[in-house]
Amino acid sequence: MSTPFRLDNKVAVVTGGASGIGEQTCRVFAAAGASVVIVDVNESSAQRLAAELPGARAAICDITSPDAVQLLFSTLGRLDILVNNAGIGLVGNIEETSLEDFQRLFRVNVEGVFLMTKAAVPTLIQSHGVIVNISSVGGLVGVKRRHAYCATKGAVLMMTRQLAVDYPTEFRVNCIAPGTVETPFVEGYLEKYHKHEKEKVRLELNARQPIGRLGKPLEIAHLALYLASEEAAFVNGAVFSIDGGWTAA
Numbered sequence: 001m002s003t004p005f006r007l008d009n010k011v012a013v014v015t016g017g018a019s020g021i022g023e024q025t026c027r028v029f030a031a032a033g034a035s036v037v038i039v040d041v042n043e044s045s046a047q048r049l050a051a052e053l054p055g056a057r058a059a060i061c062d063i064t065s066p067d068a069v070q071l072l073f074s075t076l077g078r079l080d081i082l083v084n085n086a087g088i089g090l091v092g093n094i095e096e097t098s099l100e101d102f103q104r105l106f107r108v109n110v111e112g113v114f115l116m117t118k119a120a121v122p123t124l125i126q127s128h129g130v131i132v133n134i135s136s137v138g139g140l141v142g143v144k145r146r147h148a149y150c151a152t153k154g155a156v157l158m159m160t161r162q163l164a165v166d167y168p169t170e171f172r173v174n175c176i177a178p179g180t181v182e183t184p185f186v187e188g189y190l191e192k193y194h195k196h197e198k199e200k201v202r203l204e205l206n207a208r209q210p211i212g213r214l215g216k217p218l219e220i221a222h223l224a225l226y227l228a229s230e231e232a233a234f235v236n237g238a239v240f241s242i243d244g245g246w247t248a249a
């Protein structure tokens with residue numbers, strides 16, 4: 001029997017691959033044998049990571065730019081795996097959310113996924129490839145003061161299911177809905193919104209998840225590895241919560 005969860009000879013594109021969940025996904029995929037293309041707007045972090053990982057390269061690309069996405073795909077010889085991971089957050093109920101911020105979140109979290117997926121589909125049909133979309137618990141349940149964020153992550157979840165209906169045999173597409181995970185995304189949130197009470201809010205974030213702690217980027221990356229691998233050949237159009245029990249209740 002061969003070793004499970006290998007990605008030898010596969011080319012994987014990971015958006016937002018320079019930080020947090022995306023970075024760990026790049027590390028895990030490279031260790032599993034994939035050639036990883038680290039797509040990010042953070043050039044220095046993407047280049048640093050690419051230099052560390054065998055067979056990896058950085059591609060500086062803003063996923064909200066149709067021209068940049070087109071240019072990226074013109075440089076890809078083949079593609080087997082697309083991880084739509086890049087995303088941004090915003091705190092606010094509907095009254096606190098400006099139209100500008102709402103549109104900014106949709107541009108990155110939804111239009112970015114649309115543009116990358118649309119560009120990837122012809123190649124993924126050829127390679128019989130895989131898409132892994134990163135949504136959030138905010139795509140499954142309402143989270144307090146995350147009006148725009150929940151709306152975008154719900155859209156990512158439904159884009160996943162809808163694609164699986166249009167392309168049931170051509171490629172596989174699945175969705176991961178993480179709870180709160182220890183990444184620069186969460187650190188940035190604490191710094192921006194709770195600068196003077198970081199430790200108090202960090203404890204609240206831990207308590208929000210019944211397991212009593214935040215997730216680790218590696219725990220999410222390993223689920224992405226499973227979904228990208230041949231072992232998940234029967235898994236399609238599915239949504240996986242990985243949230244320490246948050247959405248069980």
Ligand SMILES: NC(=O)c1ccc[n+]([C@@H]2O[C@H](COP(=O)([O-])OP(=O)(O)OC[C@H]3O[C@@H](n4cnc5c(N)ncnc54)[C@H](O)[C@@H]3O)[C@@H](O)[C@H]2O)c1
Pocket residue numbers: 015016017018019020021022039040041042061062063064085086087088089108112134135136137177178179180181182183184185186
């Ligand atoms: N951290 C969490 O608690 C958590 C929970 C659930 C879901 N998520 C989702 O997981 C994904 C990754 O989150 P993270 O915590 O690792 O975030 P992060 O902030 O650590 O990393 C996100 C990366 O995406 C890149 N990026 C942002 N906009 C981009 C753009 N327009 N084009 C290309 N790259 C861009 C950033 O430069 C950064 O490197 C996001 O979609 C996020 O919504 C995170």
